Every structure is written in C-alpha cells, then in structure tokens.
Amino acid sequence: MADAIKVLLVDDHQVVRRGLRTFLEVQGDIEVVGEAADGAEGVALAEELKPDVILMDVKMPGMDGVDALRRLRELDHPARVLIVTSFTEQRTVVPALRAGAAGYVYKDIDPDALAGAIRSVHAGHVLLQAEVAGALLSHEETGSGPGRGGTLTEREREVLGLIADGRANREIARALVLSEKTVKTHVSNILMKLDLADRTQAALWAVRHGLSG
Numbered sequence: 001m002a003d004a005i006k007v008l009l010v011d012d013h014q015v016v017r018r019g020l021r022t023f024l025e026v027q028g029d030i031e032v033v034g035e036a037a038d039g040a041e042g043v044a045l046a047e048e049l050k051p052d053v054i055l056m057d058v059k060m061p062g063m064d065g066v067d068a069l070r071r072l073r074e075l076d077h078p079a080r081v082l083i084v085t086s087f088t089e090q091r092t093v094v095p096a097l098r099a100g101a102a103g104y105v106y107k108d109i110d111p112d113a114l115a116g117a118i119r120s121v122h123a124g125h126v127l128l129q130a131e132v133a134g135a136l137l138s139h140e141e142t143g144s145g146p147g148r149g150g151t152l153t154e155r156e157r158e159v160l161g162l163i164a165d166g167r168a169n170r171e172i173a174r175a176l177v178l179s180e181k182t183v184k185t186h187v188s189n190i191l192m193k194l195d196l197a198d199r200t201q202a203a204l205w206a207v208r209h210g211l212s213g
Helices: 014-024 039-049 065-074 090-098 111-122 130-139 146-151 154-164 169-176 180-194 199-208
Strands: 005-010 030-036 053-056 080-085 103-106
Touching (some): 030 039, 053 111, 065 080, 065 090, 154 180
Parallel strands (some): 080 103
C-alpha cells in the first residue's frame, strides 16, 4: 500500500486500539503502522514511523494527548492529529484544539465516518463534530467581534469562507486561481486582523459570522 494513509494509534486501552486496527486494516487506502499506550510513546513512535495521521486519545496516564500534541508541534512533526475520545467537556475539547489537533471526534463515531475523518484531516481539512464546534464557540475568548470582519478585504473574506468549508490551501488556490503562496499570505493576514490563533478558530469565526458556504 505505497499510497496508503499511514496511521498511528495512541490510546491507553488495548481493546480500543485492537478495535480500531481491525476496522482500519480492511480499508484499502489506510495502513496502521503502529500503536502506543500513552503520549510519550506516541511521540517517540511518530518520529520513528513517520505516520501521516495520528489517532490520539486525550486522557492517558503519563503524558496525555494534549501534552503529546504540544510536543509534536515543538518538533514540527508533519502528522495530522485526529483526537478520538469519549470526553466532551469544554475543558478537554478546547486545549486539544488549541494545541494543534486537526480534528476532534467521539469514540461512538460510526466506523465509516471515522475512516472518512482520517481521509479528511489527511487532505488538510479541519474536522469537528457539531457538538465540538459548539463547545469551542461557546468558550471562545479571542476578543474578535463581528466588527473586525470589516477590516478584511473581499479576497480575504473569500479565503476565509473557503477555510470554513474545510478547504486546504491547495484547494483554495485552485478555486480562486491563486498561487498557494498567495493563499498562505491571505491566511496569515486573516489571522492577524481577526486576532485568531489558527485555522480552526478562523473557520469557527467564519461560521459564527455567516461567511461559510
């Protein structure tokens, strides 16, 4: 499976890892390359195995999922991290997303939807279940009110709308007939003008203020 999405499983429950592996191994485009029982082991295996996507629980003994996310970001690891957990509280959701998670889903997610989520975050999209998006929006403390949207140029508003639709920079560039470098510049300007930390907050801001498709 030379072109398969390489996935690393990080969860302290062996039965969960076994269930995920059993399902994912029947997917023709997904390959499970390793398993870890805590965040520290997950970070070490991520450096060794170079996965494309990491499925990570939040609450684990030793180094938890949020600390593992922060460590991966410090290492500038390119893997996209999809949180798969049973914890729904804001105090769990928000730190994980702000630490760099590309998506957050619950363990009761339909198996086919989970496979779709893996493909989506691998493609560069931000993926949040509806309840997760609501939790992050209600916790939002960025100070970016709707009036700040008026400082965006028309092109920046177009880019922001496509971010909210889950488009990666390459897709935005194709849709707007721009170079990826130009799109990256627009994204940086959007984050600066709206005083937002990342694409996830930008996507949620756009949804909140009616800029999504």
